[in-house]
Amino acid sequence: MPKEMETDSDLLSVGSAAARLGVAPATVRSWERRYGLGPAGRSSGGHRRYTAADLAVLLRMQQLFDAGLSPAAAAREALAERAGRPAGERGAEEAEGSDLTGTGNQSADGIEPAVGPRLRRRSGGPGGRVLAVPGASDQVRGLARAASRLDDDSIAGQLGDLLVHHGVAHTWDGVLRPVFRAVGHRWARSGDAIEVEHLLSEVTVEALRAYRAFLPKPAAARPVLLASGSADQHTLPLHVLAAALTERHLPARLMGGRLPGAAVGLATRRTGAVAVFVWRQLRPPADDEEGSELARLPMGRTVRAVVVGGPGWDSEVLPAGVRQAHDLSSAMQLLAPGTP
Ligand code: B12
Incomplete structure (x- = not known):
């Protein structure tokens, strides 16, 4: 009964x-x-x-x-x-x-034999309202499904496995970026999936931090300073870079989002940073505080490289000596030249 x-x-x-x-x-x-x-x-x-x-x-x-x-x-x-x-x-x-x-x-027990693969190929599989990632790999679809249903354990598990077995470059370029792009498109199209964007971002940051803690401690050396623009909460590429630097035994100093321009210079001097990276996802309000602060950094002397990245920078008006990176690999080459 x-x-x-x-x-x-x-x-x-x-x-x-x-x-x-x-x-x-x-x-x-x-x-x-x-x-x-x-x-x-x-x-x-x-x-x-x-x-x-x-x-x-x-x-x-x-x-x-x-x-x-x-x-x-x-x-x-x-x-x-x-x-x-x-x-x-x-x-x-x-x-x-x-x-x-x-x-x-x-x-053996007669449970519908062909259902598995058939379900697998349908958009979303047993996920239903999943993010659209057409033609994507199993890894991308797996992460998109877990993100769609706000399953933090599954996201963390998948990211942990990917990072440990494939490293940060594949995890970011091959898996996370397609999923974040799908999240961004969905938001731009319909204004929804904000909760997915927030949770996936949080768990990604946590997974990258955990991965850094798992890696051998970098050598004691002058760090690479990583920050986002003063108007920007977008920080994922900073965490990705920090993990990529740690993979190469290089120390990173993560300053997070919304770092006021003046603090970039101060932090660079106080940490003795060997290189500086500033991410801008968004275009800042008219007065370009970070731009002028970057121009004042002791480039070529104590600071070997000043690199910017993200769609919020205007490549036409970068301060002299500042280099622009367009992806993880070029950022790593500029910030840590000569490392494998
Ligand atoms: C995650 C995310 C967030 C998270 C950020 C969490 C975090 N800790 O970073 C949260 C939820 C906080 C957020 C907030 C907001 N967001 Co948001 N967000 C995103 C999302 C989905 C990913 C951002 C990201 O990391 N991009 C990097 C990768 C994933 O993007 P990509 O296209 O693959 O990569 C390109 C480059 O960036 C470069 N690249 C890729 N990886 C690397 C690595 C390195 C090292 C380098 C140098 C280059 C590089 O190569 C590609 C070619 O350009 C984007 C959508 C998108 N696709 O970018 C929206 C997006 C950037 N957000 C957007 C908006 C509008 C906002 C909010 C204003 C929303 C709101 N109403 O609150 C706020 C802004 C808050 C603020 N003041 O900053 C818009 C920006 C539109 C615009 N141009 O103005 C986007 C584009 C979404 C959209 N489609 O409209 N966001």
């Missing part, structure tokens, strides 16, 4: 569960039909009611899908984990899940 649970405010309807997962209610119902990922109970009227544990299994299924399993394998793994089955008993399912070609996907 289904349990009577309508009065318990902790239980979620299918619509609320779907909203937490970032997918349509029909998708959640189809997971129950296809993979047995149903809720433990129903209301007196026969409506689905999801407990926190039911929701956790669905979230876990999405994370495993992001990590590359087929939906069917991800569902079985999530259910097995909840049941506490040892990993060895799930070997066959994992092997099945790693087959993303659509062949050899027959499952």
Whole structure:
């Protein structure tokens, strides 16, 4: 007999569960039909009611899908984990899940064999309202799905793996940038996904900081100073550069966003910075404080390179001696020449 649970405010309807997962209610119902990922109970009227544990299994299924399993394998793994089955008993399912070609996907328990790859290729897979990243790699789509459903654990897990196994250049240029561009387009088109932009930014910054802490400590040397313009909260490229410098055992001093122009000069002198980088995503208000401060830096003497980056700089009016970088790789060449 289904349990009577309508009065318990902790239980979620299918619509609320779907909203937490970032997918349509029909998708959640189809997971129950296809993979047995149903809720433990129903209301007196026969409506689905999801407990926190039911929701956790669905979230876990999405994370495993992001990590590359087929939906069917991800569902079985999530259910097995909840049941506490040892990993060895799930070997066959994992092997099945790693087959993303659509062949050899027959499952022992008869769960719709072709559903995995088919779902995988549909835009969004089991993510529903995911960001549009047409033609993107599995890594990009996995991150876009996790970001769309505001799943910070999954974002952090994916970024941690990418950074440790592929390094910062691939993680940024190959995976994060396409997702941030999709977020930016969505915002520009419809004004939504702001929550996605904020969460993805926060988790990205955290992941890059954690990666820096994981890397060997840089040599004791004069740092590269990294800051964003005085009007700019956009700081992601600073964190990316800091991680790239740390990968090369070079110290970075991260000043964050909205650094007033005068403070750039002061910080450069006080830290003895060997090079300075200022990111501007946005064009500043008329008076160009940082520009004039950069012009006053002791370039070529104590400061080996002053580099700017981002669409907020006007390459026509850069102070003499200031170089402009257009991507991570050129910024690294200018800031840390001669390092591999
Ligand atoms: C993440 C993000 C945020 C985050 C920033 C978090 C953080 N800690 O940095 C938050 C949520 C805070 C934010 C706030 C705002 N944002 Co915003 N944001 C973005 C987003 C999605 C990514 C920014 C970014 O890091 N770009 C870098 C990469 C991802 O961009 P890219 O195109 O791949 O790279 C280009 C270059 O930058 C360069 N490049 C790439 N990587 C590297 C690395 C290095 C080292 C170098 C040198 C170059 C380089 O190569 C490419 C060719 O130009 C962009 C959209 C976008 N695609 O840029 C909007 C975007 C920049 N934001 C925008 C806006 C409007 C805002 C807000 C005003 C929104 C608001 N209403 O509050 C505020 C501004 C606050 C402020 N005063 O700064 C607009 C700016 C439009 C404009 N030109 O004026 C954009 C373009 C979104 C849009 N499509 O409209 N934002």
